[in-house]
Amino acid sequence: MKFITLIRRFVPPYKGQMALNILFNLLSTVLSLFSFAAIIPVLRILFGLTEAEVQRVEWSTVSGVQESVAALRNNLYCVLNGQIAQHGASTVLLWLGLFLVLMTGLKCASAWLANYFMVPIRTGVLRDLRRQLYDKILSLPMGYFTQARRGDIISRMTGDVNEVEASIMSALDILFKDPVMILVYLVTLLVISWQLTLFVLLLMPVAVFLIGRIGRSLKRASTRGQEQNAEILSSIDETLMGLRVVKGFNAQDKLRARFSVLINATRATFNRINRRYYLAHPLSEFLGTALIALILWFGGLLILSDHAMIDASTFIYYLVIFYSIINPAKDLSKAAYGVRRGMASLERIDAVLGTVTDITEPAQPEPVRFRHKIAFEHVHFAYRADTEVLTDICLDLPKGKTVALVGQSGSGKTTLTDLLPRFYDPSSGAVTIDGKDIRCFATHDLRDLMGIVCQEPVLFNDTVYNNITFGVDTTQPAPGGLTWAEAVENAARAAHVDEFVSAMPEGYQTVIGDRGSRLSGGQRQRISIARAILKNPSVLILDEATSSLDSESERLVQEALELLMKDRTTLVVAHRLSTIRHADMICVLHEGRIVERGTHEDLYALGGYYTRLVDMQQ
Numbered sequence: 001m002k003f004i005t006l007i008r009r010f011v012p013p014y015k016g017q018m019a020l021n022i023l024f025n026l027l028s029t030v031l032s033l034f035s036f037a038a039i040i041p042v043l044r045i046l047f048g049l050t051e052a053e054v055q056r057v058e059w060s061t062v063s064g065v066q067e068s069v070a071a072l073r074n075n076l077y078c079v080l081n082g083q084i085a086q087h088g089a090s091t092v093l094l095w096l097g098l099f100l101v102l103m104t105g106l107k108c109a110s111a112w113l114a115n116y117f118m119v120p121i122r123t124g125v126l127r128d129l130r131r132q133l134y135d136k137i138l139s140l141p142m143g144y145f146t147q148a149r150r151g152d153i154i155s156r157m158t159g160d161v162n163e164v165e166a167s168i169m170s171a172l173d174i175l176f177k178d179p180v181m182i183l184v185y186l187v188t189l190l191v192i193s194w195q196l197t198l199f200v201l202l203l204m205p206v207a208v209f210l211i212g213r214i215g216r217s218l219k220r221a222s223t224r225g226q227e228q229n230a231e232i233l234s235s236i237d238e239t240l241m242g243l244r245v246v247k248g249f250n251a252q253d254k255l256r257a258r259f260s261v262l263i264n265a266t267r268a269t270f271n272r273i274n275r276r277y278y279l280a281h282p283l284s285e286f287l288g289t290a291l292i293a294l295i296l297w298f299g300g301l302l303i304l305s306d307h308a309m310i311d312a313s314t315f316i317y318y319l320v321i322f323y324s325i326i327n328p329a330k331d332l333s334k335a336a337y338g339v340r341r342g343m344a345s346l347e348r349i350d351a352v353l354g355t356v357t358d359i360t361e362p363a364q365p366e367p368v369r370f371r372h373k374i375a376f377e378h379v380h381f382a383y384r385a386d387t388e389v390l391t392d393i394c395l396d397l398p399k400g401k402t403v404a405l406v407g408q409s410g411s412g413k414t415t416l417t418d419l420l421p422r423f424y425d426p427s428s429g430a431v432t433i434d435g436k437d438i439r440c441f442a443t444h445d446l447r448d449l450m451g452i453v454c455q456e457p458v459l460f461n462d463t464v465y466n467n468i469t470f471g472v473d474t475t476q477p478a479p480g481g482l483t484w485a486e487a488v489e490n491a492a493r494a495a496h497v498d499e500f501v502s503a504m505p506e507g508y509q510t511v512i513g514d515r516g517s518r519l520s521g522g523q524r525q526r527i528s529i530a531r532a533i534l535k536n537p538s539v540l541i542l543d544e545a546t547s548s549l550d551s552e553s554e555r556l557v558q559e560a561l562e563l564l565m566k567d568r569t570t571l572v573v574a575h576r577l578s579t580i581r582h583a584d585m586i587c588v589l590h591e592g593r594i595v596e597r598g599t600h601e602d603l604y605a606l607g608g609y610y611t612r613l614v615d616m617q618q
Contacts, residue, residue, distance in 0.1 A: 010125045010168050020117040022176045028110035029184045032324065035103035114177075121172070126165045129349070133157050136352055141359045142423040143383065151234025152227075156352055159229050160345035167342015178328040185325045192318050193310045199298050200322070203291055225273055226345055228266040235259055285326065295322060359422055365442035368449060370538055372434050373398045374420065374569070379429035381415060389415050391592045393429070402570040404580035406613060407589035413573045416589070417541050420571065421447045451537030453561070455544040455575075457528035459516035464501055465508040467516075467527055468492065471535040479536065487534060495530035495560040497523075522556060529560045540570040577614055586610065 011018060083092050137153065189197040239255060299315050310318070374397040381390040390412045397403050405413040418424050419431050422443050430437045438446055451471070459467050468488050478487040488508065492498045500523055504510040516524040532540065542561065558579055565572075574580040581600045588596040588609045596603055596610055603610035 007168070007172065010128065011121065011172070013128070014121045014124055017117045017120050018172070018176070021114050021121070021172075022180070024110045024114035024117065025177045026180055026184070028107050028114060029181045031103055031107035031110060033184070033188055033321070035100055035107055118169070118172070122165065122169055125168050126161065129161050129164060130157060132353060133161065133349065136355070139357060140352075140355060141357050142418065143358070144355060146383065149230070149234045151232070151237045152230035153352070154237075155226065155230035155233050156348050160226055160348050163226070163345035164342045164349060167339050167346070170339050170342065178332040181328040182325055182332070185321050185328075188321055189318060192314060192321070193299075193302070196295065196299055196302065196310070196318065200291065200295060203294060225266065225269045226348055228262065228269055232259075232262050232266060235262055292319065292323065295319065359425060359443065360439075361442060362440050365445065366436065366440050368433065368441045368445045370399060370433050370449060370569075374539070375432045375435075376416070376419070377430050377432060379416075379419065379426045379431065381412075381419065381424065381427050388427075389592050390419075390426075393594060395587060395594065395597075397569060397571060398584075399569050400567055401584040402565055402572060402580075402582075404572040404574050404583040404586045405589060406574050406577060406580070406586060406610065408613075411589040412592040413589055414543055417543055417571055417573055420539070420541065421450050421452070449538045450541060451532035451535045451539070451564075452541045453525075453528050453532050453543070453564075457516065457524040459512060459519075459524055459527060461511065461514045463506075463509045463511055464492075464497070464504070464527065467512065468497070468508075468530045468534055471531050488530075491530045491534040494533050494563050495526045496556045497526050497530045526556065526560060529564060533560075533564050538569060540565060540568050542570065542572045544573050544575045577617055588613075 083095075133156065137157075186197065189200070235255075235258065239259075296319075299310070299318065302310055303312055303315055376393045376395040379390055379393040380388060382388040393416060395403070395416075405416060407413055415424070419426060420438075422438060425439065430439075432438065433441075460470070465485075465488055468491060469484065474484050478484045480487070482490070485508075489498065492501060492508075500519075501508055501510070512518050512527075516527070519527070542565075561579075572580055572583065580586060583600070585597060586600060586603055587594050588603065590609055596606065596608055598606075604614060
C-alpha cells in the first residue's frame with residue numbers, strides 16, 4: 001500500500017486535475033467497449049449470420065441482468081436485420097465502420113484529455129519536491145555540510161527526485177487508471193460469459209504471483225544505484241574543483257582509474273535493475289498469451305457443446321475485450337516496479353528532509369538591538385564529542401571597535417567567528433549581544449546585522465550588479481534617497497570595483513561567469529567587499545579577506561576594507577599580521593584557547609606567541 005502513501009503525500013494540491021484525469025480515463029475505457037462492440041455485427045454480416053429470424057423482445061417481460069443483456073443483443077440484431085433488408089448489407093457495413101471510427105476517435109480524445117490533465121500533476125509534484133529539498137538545504141546548519149558530500153546532495157535533488165516523480169505517476173496509474181480499466185473490462189466479460197470469466201479469474205493469481213516474484217529485490221538494488229550515482233557526481237565535482245592540481249601533478253591516470261571503478265560498478269548495478277525492470281513487460285505479455293490460448297480452448301468447448309452458452313461472434317468480442325486487459329495489466333506490473341524504485345529514492349530524499357537542525361528558532365524571538373557590546377562568555381565548542389575546538393573563550397567586542405583574531409591554522413579562529421551569526425551553536429557557554437543570548441533572536445534578524453567577507457569570495461554566475469546587490473532587498477527603496485543603481489556605483493567606487501567594471505563591455509550588467517571565473521582573485525574580493533559596503537551592516541566579519549591576494553590587489557582591497565571598517569564593529573581573522581596592526585585589540589588563539597590579548601605594541605613587547613608570529617612573517 002506504499003503507493004497510497006505516495007499519493008496522499010504529494011497529490012492533494014492537484015485534486016481537480018486528478019479528478020478530471022480519472023473521469024476521462026473512465027470515459028476512454030467505456031468508449032473502447034462501444035468501439036469494440038461494432039465487431040459483432042460486422043462479423044455476423046461477413047459470415048452471413050443475420051439471415052436467421054429474430055423476434056423482438058418486449059422490455060416489460062425482461063428481469064435480471066442476464067436476460068436484459070440477451071434482450072438487448074436480440075433487439076439490436078432485429079434492428080440490424082431490418083437495416084440490411086432495407087439498405088443492403090454493404091451499406092450497413094459502411095455505417096458500422098463509420099461508427100467504429102467515431103467511437104475510436106472519441107476514445108482517443110478522452111485518452112489524450114486524461115494525459116492532458118496528468119501533465120500539471122507530474123510537473124507540479126516535481127516542482128514541489130525540488131522546492132522542499134532546496135528550502136531544506138538552505139535551512140540546514142553548516143555542520144551538516146561538513147559531513148555530506150555535495151555530489152550526493154545534487155544526486156538526491158536530481159536523480160532521486162526524478163525517480164520519485166516517476167513513482168508517483170506509477171502510483172496514480174495503479175490506483176486510478178489501470179484498475180479502473182481492468183474492472184470495467186472484467187465486468188463486461190462477466191456479463192458476456194460468467195463461466196469463461198470465472199475460468200480466467202482462477203488462472204490469474206498464478207500470473208500475478210510470477211510477476212511479483214521478480215520485483216522483490218528491486219528496491220534494494222535501486223537504493224544502491226542512486227548511491228553510486230551520487231559518488232559519480234561527487235567525483236566529477238572534485239575533479240572540476242581541483243583540475244589545476246590534477247594537471248599540475250600529472251594525476252590524470254589515477255583519477256581515470258578511480259572513475260572507471262565507479263562507473264563500472266554503477267553499470268553493473270543498473271544492469272541488474274533494468275534487466276529486472278524490463279522483464280515485467282515481456283513476462284506479462286507471455287502470460288497473457290498463455291491465458292488467451294487457454295481461453296480459446298475453454299471457449300471452444302463452450303461454443304461446440306450441445307447447449308452453446310456463447311456464439312462465435314460474441315466469443316471473438318470476448319477475446320478482444322480480454323486482450324484489452326493485457327495492456328493495463330502490463331502497465332500495472334511496470335508501475336509496481338516503478339513504485340519500488342521510487343520508494344528507494346524517497347527514502348534518500350527523506351533522509352535530507354528529515355534531518356533535524358540543531359540551530360533552533362525561538363518560539364517568541366526578541367528584537368535585536370545592538371548598543372554596547374557583543375560578548376563570548378565561557379564558550380566551548382566541538383564538532384565531535386571527542387574533540388573540542390574552542391575551550392573557555394571569554395571575549396568582548398565593544399560597539400564600533402575592531403577585534404582581530406590571530407594564530408596558527410587550526411587554532412579555532414574561523415570557528416569562533418562562525419558562532420556569531422549562529423552557523424553553529426556553542427556546546428556550552430553563550431554568545432550575547434548587550435547581555436542577551438543570541439539564541440533568543442531570530443537567525444534572520446541576527447544575520448541582518450552582519451556582513452561577511454570571506455577568504456574565498458563567494459560569487460554567482462550573474463551580473464556584477466546582481467552580485468553586489470545580493471545581500472539587500474532591491475524591492476525596497478535604496479538608502480539615502482538614491483536609486484539602487486546609484487547606491488551600487490557608490491559602493492563599487494568605495495571598493496575600487498568601478499576601476500575594472502568600467503572596462504567591461506556591458507558594465508555592471510556583465511555576467512562574471514561561474515564563481516566569478518572571468519575575474520581575477522583581487523577583483524572577486526573587491527566585489528564581495530562592495531556587497532558588504534552596500535549592505536552597510538552594524539557588525540562586520542572579515543575572515544582572512546586578503547590572505548590569498550598579490551601585493552597590488554592586497555593594497556586595493558585593504559583600502560576598501562579600511563573604509564568599510566571605519567566606525568563599525570569588526571571581528572577580523574587575520575593571516576597577514578600587517579593588516580591588523582591598528583586593531584583596538586588583538587587576540588592570539590592557540591589550540592582553541594585565547595592565550596594572549598592586547599594591542600599590537602603590547603603583545604609584541606611580551607615576546608610570546610604573537611611576537612613569534614610577527615617575527616616569522618617578517
